[in-house]
Amino acid sequence: MHPAKSVILFTTTSGAGAGLLIWLGLFGLAGRLSPEMFFHIVAFGLAFVLVTMGLLSSVFHLGHPERAWRALSQWRSSWLSREGVTALATYPLAAGYAVTLYELGFAHIITKMMGLAAIVSASLFIVCTGMIYASLRPIRAWANPYVPSGYLLFALMTGAILLALLQAMFGGNYIPATGFTIGLLAMGFMHKLGYWRFIDQTSSGSTPETATGLGHLGQVRLLEGPHSEANYLMQEMGFRIARKHAHALRRVVLIAGFIVPSLALVAAFIVSGAGIFVILLAAVFCAVGMVVERWLFFAEAKHTVAMYYGAPSA
Amino acid sequence: MTDLPQAPPAVKLGLVIDLDICVGCHACAVSCKEWNSGGHSAPLTDFDPYGTHPSGVWFNRVHSFEVVDNAGDARTVHFPKSCLHCDDAPCVTVCPTGASYKREEDGIVLVNADTCIGCKLCSWACPYGAREYDEDAGVMKKCTLCVDKIYNANLAPASRVPACVSACPTGARSFGDLGNPESGVSKLVASRKGFDLMPEQGCSPVNKYLPPRPRMTTGDGAPLTPVAADQAGLLARWVDRLFSH
Numbered sequence: 001m002h003p004a005k006s007v008i009l010f011t012t013t014s015g016a017g018a019g020l021l022i023w024l025g026l027f028g029l030a031g032r033l034s035p036e037m038f039f040h041i042v043a044f045g046l047a048f049v050l051v052t053m054g055l056l057s058s059v060f061h062l063g064h065p066e067r068a069w070r071a072l073s074q075w076r077s078s079w080l081s082r083e084g085v086t087a088l089a090t091y092p093l094a095a096g097y098a099v100t101l102y103e104l105g106f107a108h109i110i111t112k113m114m115g116l117a118a119i120v121s122a123s124l125f126i127v128c129t130g131m132i133y134a135s136l137r138p139i140r141a142w143a144n145p146y147v148p149s150g151y152l153l154f155a156l157m158t159g160a161i162l163l164a165l166l167q168a169m170f171g172g173n174y175i176p177a178t179g180f181t182i183g184l185l186a187m188g189f190m191h192k193l194g195y196w197r198f199i200d201q202t203s204s205g206s207t208p209e210t211a212t213g214l215g216h217l218g219q220v221r222l223l224e225g226p227h228s229e230a231n232y233l234m235q236e237m238g239f240r241i242a243r244k245h246a247h248a249l250r251r252v253v254l255i256a257g258f259i260v261p262s263l264a265l266v267a268a269f270i271v272s273g274a275g276i277f278v279i280l281l282a283a284v285f286c287a288v289g290m291v292v293e294r295w296l297f298f299a300e301a302k303h304t305v306a307m308y309y310g311a312p313s314a
Numbered sequence: 315m316t317d318l319p320q321a322p323p324a325v326k327l328g329l330v331i332d333l334d335i336c337v338g339c340h341a342c343a344v345s346c347k348e349w350n351s352g353g354h355s356a357p358l359t360d361f362d363p364y365g366t367h368p369s370g371v372w373f374n375r376v377h378s379f380e381v382v383d384n385a386g387d388a389r390t391v392h393f394p395k396s397c398l399h400c401d402d403a404p405c406v407t408v409c410p411t412g413a414s415y416k417r418e419e420d421g422i423v424l425v426n427a428d429t430c431i432g433c434k435l436c437s438w439a440c441p442y443g444a445r446e447y448d449e450d451a452g453v454m455k456k457c458t459l460c461v462d463k464i465y466n467a468n469l470a471p472a473s474r475v476p477a478c479v480s481a482c483p484t485g486a487r488s489f490g491d492l493g494n495p496e497s498g499v500s501k502l503v504a505s506r507k508g509f510d511l512m513p514e515q516g517c518s519p520v521n522k523y524l525p526p527r528p529r530m531t532t533g534d535g536a537p538l539t540p541v542a543a544d545q546a547g548l549l550a551r552w553v554d555r556l557f558s559h
Contacts, residue, residue: 001438063432063452070429071410077317080435081410137404137515138441205514206441208379213509213523214333214391218383223390226343226375229367233443236434304512305443308377308395 001139002239003298006061011129012158012290014054014087015151018122019159020047021094023177025119027163028097031106034172043166044098047159048091055087079135083128090125094118126155140204140314141301146195153191157184158290161261161283168268168275175269178279182265185286189258192293196250199300204314211307222310237303238311241296249296257289318406323421326493327459328399328520329476330502334527335486338378338392345481346374346396346457354458355427359450371446373397373457374478391526394487396478397444397457398511398519399423405436405445405456414454421493421520422461427453441515464489492520 024043027033033043059068072088074081097114104111130148137143164177208222209215230238261282268278304314350373351358360370374396382388399416403423406414413430416423425436425445430453437445437454445456460476463469473480475489490499499522502508508522 063434063447063449064430067411067429067431070412071431071433074410074412077407078410078435080408080433084410132435135408136438138439206512210512210514212379212391212393213511213525214379214381217381217389217391217526218387220379220381222377223380224378226340226377227372229369231369231375232371232446232449233437236437236447237443303438304441304515308443 001298001301001303002236003295004061006057008291008294008298010054010058010061011151012054012287012294013050013057015126015129015155016158016162016287016290017047017050017052017054018090018126019155019157020050020162021090021122021159022119022156023159023163023180025094025097025115025122027177028101028106029112029115032173032176033101033106034167034170035102036170037102039166039170039172040098040102042170043163044094046162046166047094051087051090079128079131083125083132086121086125086128090118090121093121123152126152138206138304138314139301140202141199141297144198146191146198150191150195153184153188154290154293157181157188158286160184161265161279161286164265164268165276165279165283168279174275174279178265178268181282182262185258185262185265189254189262192253192258204302204304206304206307206314208307208312211304221312222308225309233305234309238306238309239299240302240306240311241299246296246300249292253289253293253296255289256285257293258286260285261289318401318403318416319418319421322401322493323416323418324493325419325491326399326401326421326520327464327489328421328492328499328522329396329459329479330488330490330492330499330508330522330524331394332486332488332506332524333391333393334524335484336376336392336394337484337486338376338390339483340376341481341483342394342478342487343372343374343376345477347372349460349463349477350458353460354462355425355455357451358455359448361449371448371455373446373455389526389529394478395442395444396521397423397459398442398517398521399457399459401518401520402516404439404441404517408435408439410435422459423456424458424461425454425456427451427455430454441512441517442519492522 059065062068071081071084075085097118100111100114127148130151133142134147160177160181164174164181167174167177208220212220214220264278264282268275302314307314347358358371362368374394377393379391379393380388381391399421403416406416411429411431413426414436432452434447437447445454448455464474479487479489488499488502491497492499494500503522506524508524510519
């Protein structure tokens with residue numbers, strides 16, 4: 001599948017923003033957030049900016065951005081519509097929680113209800129993003145349980161690293177958030193390895209033989225395409241990445257996305273006073289790793305339609 | 315509404331494509347482009363049409379495949395492909411706006427160009443590549459089964475078939491109601507063992523394909539017979555014997 005920059009930007013930034021909201025919910029309800037007003041503004045503001053950046057990038061990617069509001073109507077059947085609904089529901093819920101947390105305090109019943117609602121809404125938003133891809137049967141690399149669970153895991157991971165960074169910046173106790181981040185980095189590392197093993201070792205139920213229905217006659221291969229130039233289908237769904245590049249990029253994901261951030265965060269425990277610097281280092285590396293991870297998620301995914309254009313498998 | 319019809323449509327209009335007859339002339343694809351350039355989903359935008367890298371929207375394309383059997387014997391199969399108007403159309407249910415829909419009265423899958431936001435998700439959901447995005451109009455386009463031709467009372471009844479069916483010079487394409495087991499197309503599918511493309515994708519396509527017929531052989535398996543048989547003239551027999559050594 002063609003890795004569009006707008007979709008890579010959307011899924012990574014809105015995931016990190018929603019993940020940060022979930023952690024602000026969990027830490028806030030546990031009374032572990034700084035009560036300072038400035039911290040509230042920066043932390044919730046960063047989460048909203050990230051989610052909004054992602055949503056705007058995906059809206060302007062549309063053929064008709066001015067009709068985007070129509071996408072909220074088909075939540076009964078479409079995961080993309082559900083994603084839009086949960087994304088928009090998250091704004092008032094999270095904003096209400098931010099205000100009640102500051103004004104009423106974490107122990108107040110209204111704060112607790114708002115916080116819980118914001119956590120649920122942000123989580124559903126991320127899962128809906130993953131389900132958009134997981135519901136596409138023609139793409140074997142996407143239509144599997146690794147995809148929605150991966151989206152949720154990576155959103156929580158990037159959100160946790162942002163919370164640790166914010167707490168370090170504001171002189172708060174960043175140790176719990178850093179600990180959670182290290183645990184999530186380890187889980188993310190294992191999840192990514194499992195996902196790659198899955199897509200490398202399984203094969204699609206569809207072949208050029210089933211695509212043409214000619215399998216009973218023998219082995220099928222494209223002799224002549226329908227036209228001499230590339231068409232929309234080939235550009236959008238025929239994107240292929242060389243195997244050796246894929247392997248090099250997988251190493252970049254593992255090293256930049258998981259290993260370097262883990263080591264940096266462990267250093268935050270050991271080296272006193274290194275907090276902000278090493279957490280920032282971890283966040284930057286993790287961001288680079290996640291962008292490459294998302295690029296590969298698209299570039300490595302093969303669509304059945306490519307078999308009508310000469311691909312030997314899907 | 316992007317929900318599929320509650321009950322499968324009683325009438326299922328669709329195509330039956332005979333891979334035994336198709337000669338790969340592309341007349342159906344060209345005729346489709348011509349009709350639909352002025353039809354329901356017009357225009358079918360082309361970019362750089364007379365330049366070095368032309369591209370554009372087509373609803374019907376003809377692929378040619380080589381099929382090699384276990385004995386290494388190869389045959390060419392020309393393979394026209396357009397929207398299959400599936401019963402369980404995933405392109406319809408993924409649509410976030412309701413622009414993509416399946417008609418209850420005849421099962422035709424259409425796109426409302428006035429409400430399509432151009433998110434392209436339906437083209438990802440279709441395993442067959444039936445949908446093509448129009449970069450210029452910013453909306454998705456697809457085969458309409460010539461909905462503006464098959465019901466057109468201004469046309470002679472014989473012309474009320476999709477443009478690809480009208481154009482086919484060999485009669486490889488048939489159009490009719492595949493929901494009615496007594497219809498001509500249903501009987502054709504039953505008698506020729508018509509099949510679905512990629513049934514494992516679970517889309518229940520309405521369009522059917524008919525397989526190429528088995529090759530005719532001489533019985534003894536010899537693919538060729540001598541140029542001149544015994545009943546040939548004296549000179550021909552003599553030439554045959556001379557060159558047969």
